[in-house]
Amino acid sequence: MTRFLAQRLGGSVIVLLGLSVITFLLARVVPSNAAAVFIGPRARPDDIARVTEQLGLNRPLPVQYVTYMSQMLTGDWGISIGTKRPVLGEILSRLPATLELIVAAMLIAIPLGLLLGIMSARRPGSISDVGVRVVTLIGVSLPAFFLGLILQLIFFRGLDLLPLAGRIDSDLRFTAPILPVTGFLTVDALLGLNAHGFLDVMWHLVLPALTLAAYPIGLIARMTRASMLETMSRDYVRTARAYGIGERRIHGRLALRNALLPVLTIIGLVLAYSLTGTFFVEVVFNWPGLGTLAVKSILNVDYPAIMGITLFGAAFYLLVNLVVDVLQAWLDPRIRLA
Amino acid sequence: MAIAEAAGEQLARRRAPFPMRAFVRDPLAIIGSVIVLLLIVLAVLGPIIAPYPGARGTGQIDVPSAYLPPSLSHFFGTDELGRDVFSRVILGARPALVVSVLVVGFAMLIGVPLGAIAGYRRGRIDGLIMRTTDLFLAFPPLLLAMVIVAALGPGLEHAAIALIISWWPWYTRIARAVTVSLREQPFVDAARAIGVRDMTIIRRHIVPNSLSPLVVQATVDVGTVILAAGSLAFIGLGARPPQPDWGLMVADGRSVILDQWWVSTFPGLAIFVTVLAFNLVGDVLLRVLDPRHGR
Numbered sequence: 186m187t188r189f190l191a192q193r194l195g196g197s198v199i200v201l202l203g204l205s206v207i208t209f210l211l212a213r214v215v216p217s218n219a220a221a222v223f224i225g226p227r228a229r230p231d232d233i234a235r236v237t238e239q240l241g242l243n244r245p246l247p248v249q250y251v252t253y254m255s256q257m258l259t260g261d262w263g264i265s266i267g268t269k270r271p272v273l274g275e276i277l278s279r280l281p282a283t284l285e286l287i288v289a290a291m292l293i294a295i296p297l298g299l300l301l302g303i304m305s306a307r308r309p310g311s312i313s314d315v316g317v318r319v320v321t322l323i324g325v326s327l328p329a330f331f332l333g334l335i336l337q338l339i340f341f342r343g344l345d346l347l348p349l350a351g352r353i354d355s356d357l358r359f360t361a362p363i364l365p366v367t368g369f370l371t372v373d374a375l376l377g378l379n380a381h382g383f384l385d386v387m388w389h390l391v392l393p394a395l396t397l398a399a400y401p402i403g404l405i406a407r408m409t410r411a412s413m414l415e416t417m418s419r420d421y422v423r424t425a426r427a428y429g430i431g432e433r434r435i436h437g438r439l440a441l442r443n444a445l446l447p448v449l450t451i452i453g454l455v456l457a458y459s460l461t462g463t464f465f466v467e468v469v470f471n472w473p474g475l476g477t478l479a480v481k482s483i484l485n486v487d488y489p490a491i492m493g494i495t496l497f498g499a500a501f502y503l504l505v506n507l508v509v510d511v512l513q514a515w516l517d518p519r520i521r522l523a
Numbered sequence: 524m525a526i527a528e529a530a531g532e533q534l535a536r537r538r539a540p541f542p543m544r545a546f547v548r549d550p551l552a553i554i555g556s557v558i559v560l561l562l563i564v565l566a567v568l569g570p571i572i573a574p575y576p577g578a579r580g581t582g583q584i585d586v587p588s589a590y591l592p593p594s595l596s597h598f599f600g601t602d603e604l605g606r607d608v609f610s611r612v613i614l615g616a617r618p619a620l621v622v623s624v625l626v627v628g629f630a631m632l633i634g635v636p637l638g639a640i641a642g643y644r645r646g647r648i649d650g651l652i653m654r655t656t657d658l659f660l661a662f663p664p665l666l667l668a669m670v671i672v673a674a675l676g677p678g679l680e681h682a683a684i685a686l687i688i689s690w691w692p693w694y695t696r697i698a699r700a701v702t703v704s705l706r707e708q709p710f711v712d713a714a715r716a717i718g719v720r721d722m723t724i725i726r727r728h729i730v731p732n733s734l735s736p737l738v739v740q741a742t743v744d745v746g747t748v749i750l751a752a753g754s755l756a757f758i759g760l761g762a763r764p765p766q767p768d769w770g771l772m773v774a775d776g777r778s779v780i781l782d783q784w785w786v787s788t789f790p791g792l793a794i795f796v797t798v799l800a801f802n803l804v805g806d807v808l809l810r811v812l813d814p815r816h817g818r
Contacts, residue, residue: 200657200658200661201661203661204658204661207658208670211670211671211673212670315551318551319551322551322799322803322806323799325802326746326750326795326798327795327798328753328757328770328791328794328795329754330753330757330770330773330791331773331787331792331794331795334773334787334788334791335788335791337780338781338784338788342781342784349781457663457664458663458664460666461663461664464758465754468757468758469777480758480759483669483670483672483673483760484759484760486673491673495666495670498663498666499661499662499663499666502661503661
C-alpha cells in the first residue's frame with residue numbers, strides 16, 4: 186500500500202508540473218503582447234516596458250518558467266489586475282463559498298443518485314426503470330445555467346418561496362450578523378448559535394445546490410444501475426439464488442456492496458466535475474465563490490488570476506482523483522497489486 | 524464455396540436485423556431520432572423556415588416591438604431588439620450543429636489514430652501518447668477550454684478550437700482500449716503473419732473494427748459539445764452578437780428573466796432538447812451495440 190501510494194503521489198506531481206507548463210505557455214506565449222495583456226486595456230508604453238522587465242518577458246522561456254514556478258512555491262501567485270490584491274489570498278477567501286456549495290450539492294446528489302440507480306436496477310425494463318432512465322437522461326442534458334434560471338423563475342418569481350441569489354440576505358448584517366470564522370457560513374452561523382442566520386444561509390443554498398446536483402444525480406444513477414446489473418449477472422449471485430437466499434438479501438448484501446466500487450469512481454469524477462460546474466451556477470446565482478472570480482478574470486483577461494485559478498482547480502481535481510484511486514485500492518486489493 | 528456463401532449469408536441475416544429491431548422497438552430511441560432529424564432539417568432550411576430571418580440571417584430587428592410576450596405572430600415572443608425569438612431559435616440550429624459536428628470530427632481525427640497507434644505499438648510510443656492524454660484530461664472539464672479561449676480571445680471559432688484541444692484525448696483513450704483487445708484477435712495475427720505493414724493493419728483492420736464504441740461516444744458528444752459551447756457562450760466566451768447562438772441568447776435574456784421570461788427560456792429549451800435527443804440516441808445505441816449495458 187505504501188508503494189502504491191508513493192507511485193500515485195509521484196505521478197500526480199509530474200502531471201501537476203506538466204499542467205503548470207501548459208498554463209504558463211497559454212498565459213505568456215500565446216497572447217501576442219503578454220506585457221500589455223498583464224497590465225490590462227489601458228497600457229501605456231512605459232508601463233509595458235516596466236512590466237516586461239518585472240515579469241522577465243525579455244528573458245529565455247525556461248528561465249521565465251523557473252522564476253514563475255519558484256514564486257508560486259513560495260506563495261507569491263502574483264497580483265490580480267482586476268482587484269489589485271494577491272491572487273492566492275483572493276482564491277482562498279472565496280474557496281469556502283464554493284466548497285460549501287459543492288458539499289451541499291453532493292449531499293443531495295449522492296443519496297438520490299444511488300437510490301434512483303438501485304431502484305431501476307431492481308427490475309430492469311419495468312416502468313420504474315424507464316422512469317428513472319428518463320429522469321437521469323434529463324438530468325445529464327440540462328444546461329446548469331438554464332436550469333438555474335428556470336428554478337429562479339419558478340421558486341422566486343412564481344412561488345415567492347426561495348431567495349433569488351447570493352449567500353445571505355442583505356438585511357441579515359443588521360438583524361443577525363454571522364461572525365466570520367471558517368468562511369463556511371453554515372458552520373459559522375452554528376458556531377455563533379445564530380439560528381436565524383443558519384436558516385437564511387440554508388435557504389439561499391437550496392436553489393444553487395439543486396442546480397449543481399442535477400448532472401451528478403443522473404450520472405451516479407446511471408452508473409449505479411449499470412454496476413448493479415453487472416454484479417447481478419455474476420456466478421455467485423446465481424449460486425446464492427440457488428441456495429434459496431431471498432432477493433432482498435441478494436440485492437442488499439451481495440450486489441450492492443460489490444457494485445459500489447465503480448460507483449466510487451463516478452462519485453470522484455462527479456465531485457471533480459462540480460468544480461467547473463459551479464462556475465456557471467455561481468454566475469447565475471451571484472455566488473461569491475471561485476467560479477464568479479474565474480469568469481470575471483477570464484472576461485477581463487486578468488492573467489495572474491487566470492493562471493492561479495487554473496492551477497488551483499487542476500490541483501484540486503488531481504487531489505480528488507488521487508483520493509479516489511487510493512480508496513479504491515484500499516477497498517479492492519486487486520488494484521494495488523496489479 | 525457455396526457453403527461458405529450460404530453460411531455468410533445466414534450469419535449476416537442473423538446479425539443485421541437484431542440491433543435494428545431493438546432500436547426501432549424503443550420509443551425513447553424513436554423520439555430521440557425524430558428530434559435529431561428535425562434539427563438537421565432546421566439546420567439546412569433554417570433561413571427559409573424562420574418567419575423573420577432578417578437580412579443577414581440573424582433575426583429581423585424591429586426595436587418598437589421589443590419584449591413582446593409570446594403570441595400567434597411571435598410564438599416565442601421578441602427580445603430586446605424586437606427580434607422574433609422563434610426565428611432566432613430556428614436559425615441557431617445551424618451554427619450549433621455545425622460547430623459541434625466539426626469539434627467532434629476533428630477531435631476524432633486527432634484522437635483515434637493516436638489511440639490506435641498507442642494500443643497497437645505499445646512500448647515507448649504508447650507511454651508517450653497516453654501520458655500526454657493524462658495531462659490534458661487532468662484539467663477539470665471545460666477549464667482548459669476556458670483558458671484557451673481567454674488566450675485566443677472570445678469568439679465561436681476560438682471556442683471550437685479550444686473544445687477540440689480539450690476533447691481529443693477522450694477518443695485516444697477509447698481507441699486505445701479497443702485496439703488493445705483487437706490486437707490479439709486471430710485476423711490481426713493473420714495479417715501480421717503474411718507481412719502486412721503495421722500502419723496498413725491499423726488502417727484496414729483496427730480502426731474499422733473499433734468504430735462501434737466510437738460512434739456511441741461521438742453521438743453523445745455532439746450533444747455534449749453543444750452544451751459546452753452553449754456554456755462558453757453564456758459566460759461570454761463563445762459566439763458574439765448578433766449571431767443567433769442559443770447560449771448567447773440565454774445570456775442576453777438573463778437580466779430580464781423575471782419579467783420577460785421567454786427571451787432566455789426558449790433558447791435554453793432548445794439546448795436542452797437537442798442535448799437530450801443526442802443522449803437518447805446514444806443511450807439506445809449503447810444498449811444495442813454493447814450487450815453488457817444490458818437490456
